[in-house]
Amino acid sequence: MANAIAYLKMNGLGNDFVVVDARASKIRFSPAQVRRISDRETGIGCDQFIVMEPAPYPGADLFMRIYNEDGSEVDACGNASRCVAALVAEELVKSEILIATNAGLLVAQVNGDQVTVDMGKPKFDWQDIPLSEEFRDTRGIELQIGPIDAPVLHTPSVVNVGNPHAVFWVSDDPEKYGLERFGPLLENHPIFPQRANISLAQVISPDKIRVKVWERGVGLTLACGTAACAVAVCAARTRRSGRKVTIELPGGALQLEWRESDDHILMTGPWALDGRGELPAELMMEPAA
Template identity: 65%
Template sequence: MADTVQYLKMNGLGNDFVVLDARQKPLKLSHDQVRWIADREQGIGCDQLIVLEHSPLDGVDVFMRIYNAEGGEVDACGNATRCVGYLVAEELGKKAVTIHTNAGLLNAELKGDVVSVDMGTPRLAWDQIPLAEEFEDTTGIELQIGPIDAPVLHTPSVVNVGNPHAIFWVKDLDAHDLARLGPMLEYHPMFPERANISLAQVMGRDHIKVRVWERGAGLTEACGTAACAVAVAAVRKDLTDREVTISLPGGDLYLEWRASDHHIIMTGPYELDGEGTLPAELFEESAA
């Protein structure tokens, strides 16, 4: 008989997660198990599954493993980092914690009802995104959707903030069907590791509205790493200042791309929605 596995349900601006704690008992999940948990009709339902583990590094509070809804691992998730930062800070009675991810170490600081996360420095070279072709300037690469003389979307900025992002600058977010365009862009041959796709409308030097098609998850209410990527790309194109509000369907994130060390600081809310127990039969085959 498989042991019962407890879970927490959390969200950051509507970008929602199932969080499992594997620090006391290791938990190895198959693609099928992850997909079942993420399934909103048959399972629990979430954009990403988060598994907390012990970090092998000294002085680090937790390792955060991230799975997308398709069942594969991803390296970074900004909204999940804020949620986990809150959980671990509360558990340890600390204001600041260090979270180990496949993308590196992230520092999270609890500030009342928001968490600030130092997301590190962006990677901007074409082979760090990565792209299938070499581009000297990644503030706008040669890629377009639609007719050559009247493209629907074109010349995206590309940034890697632990995962690859392509940002298309538009005049009107509502004029584009991201649910239709997102899949073809995510899987475009230009992106050998696929990409998160954002549409960004600049509202002013301190404000951008964004919609995101998240790699492996689809349309999402919010994406923290996308907000980071948009903020960096906007500064590089001199569209905004270094401190900017990113408005997503689920709410606002506050970004600063510091000039002093080029670190990206993301600040936003977290929510604990509830808890439950995963069905034992989900683990019976793997326990046999």
């Protein structure tokens, strides 16, 4: 590695990221490199590895490339969007930042340590989520864990909010359901050809929902911005909540609004800078052919 690569360590409600600025250097990372960097024991450690790249078209301020800790590239990450927006807003001395992603253009409004991101419109059609078979009503699909006559989890709402999500509605604290056991099975269930993020959601009141998330390619996480979006729109769609709701995650709370005028999802929450460093050369080495 000829030149050291600087990184920032950031987080949104404990959902943590290693962020690299490749807008000038055009650095690309292999899945193996991402896995080594993301490893919490031998690398830097993070839920997602984020690469800031040049804007792909006029109007955007940059492109945000997102990798899960397992090296897979994904299209959306709400918590990382807030962190990146805050960085670029300070750099460009403006409050509105336009972030291009594989899921589309995100508009972020930065106000100090709070950032509101327009996450766009949710997709509810079974082919858009996607599912491997047709379900006309995705407010609740046939999928369950446990005995047929007494399932532990069943009938999730499904949606795509930049990536696929399944939301299981539970009556008790989500911590009681053993998501660490069921998460891998549900993430990789054949009904989800691109795998899925799995959430357990307990409706506390029409404007407050408690959520625990198993994130695709990551595992249990303190917070997941797109999962919060998924829960909010699915709760409103199934009349469990209104269109404005507080989503309580293990790492903290996000404010969600599924805007009635255009069906866009607005997510508001904090961001934090945890530290800076340079990627060690051994993490960037590729195995010999």
